[in-house]
Amino acid sequence: MLRPIVVGLDGSRESVAAADWAAREALLRGLPLHVMHAWEGLPSGEEPVSLPELAVPRCRAQRILRYAVDHLDENHPQVPVTAEQIRESPVPALLAAAKNAELLALGNQGFGGLGGLLAGSVAMAVVARARTPVVLVRAGSDAVDEHVPNGSHEASATTPYRPVVVAVDLHHACDPLLAFAFEAARHRAAPLHVVHAWRLPNTRGGTDEQGHVPTQRDAEWVLESVLEPWKDKYPQVVVHATAEHGRPVPAVSRAARYAGLLVLGREVRHGVLGSRTGHVAHMAIHQVCCPVAVVAHE
Structure with a gap:
């Protein structure tokens, strides 16, 4: 059913x-x-x-x-x-x-x-x-807002769809988030933009548990390794992945400017603190113009 x-x-x-x-x-x-x-x-x-x-x-x-x-x-x-x-x-x-x-x-x-x-x-x-x-x-959200402008830079509902943008935090499970985003992009025949904002660990010297200082190349490699099985599963979806050093809120805000749909995660919490939306999703809900999908994950 x-x-x-x-x-x-x-x-x-x-x-x-x-x-x-x-x-x-x-x-x-x-x-x-x-x-x-x-x-x-x-x-x-x-x-x-x-x-x-x-x-x-x-x-x-x-x-x-x-x-x-x-x-x-x-x-x-x-x-x-x-x-x-x-x-x-x-x-x-x-x-x-x-x-x-x-x-x-x-x-x-x-x-x-x-x-x-x-x-x-x-x-x-x-x-x-x-x-x-x-x-x-x-x-005021309309069908034309989900599509790129035509050759005359006018709004149109007959042009290709704007990108689906998904923000991922590689410290948490991404599967439910990526499943929703890839499906949304597939149904629209739209490109998928994956955004990951990374920062140096909050330790002396900015090293991880192994004493290694993460680099831009490390962040890109980890992001690509996470996306590889999803690209194999959805070969028809064109994927653009960006690992950006900095805070996630401005990175997501910039990526969402030209999006037709923004996909964000919400961590499910089981403790006494209860459920929460998260500061990135909270920002997007209040500031981003395009539709915002919030996907729960463990």
Whole structure:
């Protein structure tokens, strides 16, 4: 059975953009799309609604789903769409839905902004806890933004896709991250840019455990050795790998400027500190313009 792409809706411009992105992604992957709206204050269908303060929110919730389905049917008629209204708090509802999804798409409001709940604190809480990849999409994000400009430097949805950029930290497991990134690049017939920011060890003399001072060539060799089996598995994907000495945040920020999709990792933590997003992903969610995919890994 095909696992759907799931998108959470709250009526904001960000969540509509996420639904459009999710529909395009579903078409690329040949998957169904499931749209959902969750709100714990929603009366159940069996309960009579007589008070205006209950009837108005219920009508709004139904309108959010109805508008989204009509919008998707009109703009993405090739994609099978199902819809669901859930009487539950958004965070646990989205996390439960994500368990059976290929990926989860949500709106992203970045800094400031007046987006809805699913583009703000709820989205951040879901990203920090979901094991399924979560893609965050900004309001105004359109199909043309995923493609390179045409010969006249004009936006076009018929030109090749912009690169998929993935940032890797070779001190952690990269397999889930690289699997998602290579698949995304394959579906788009897009080049894959792999970015690794490395720094000297925080020891006297900058040496590693063997007393060796790492060099640029060492970083490039390690990165290439990690990518080699993935290149063999995905020979159709053109890979550009960059090992850059310095801090990861500026390196990722620069690489993402011309990306159609940015893929980042989130380390799963099992201790008392709980889950966290990580400073690179936190920066990207708030500053990067293209859709950002956050992939959990051990």
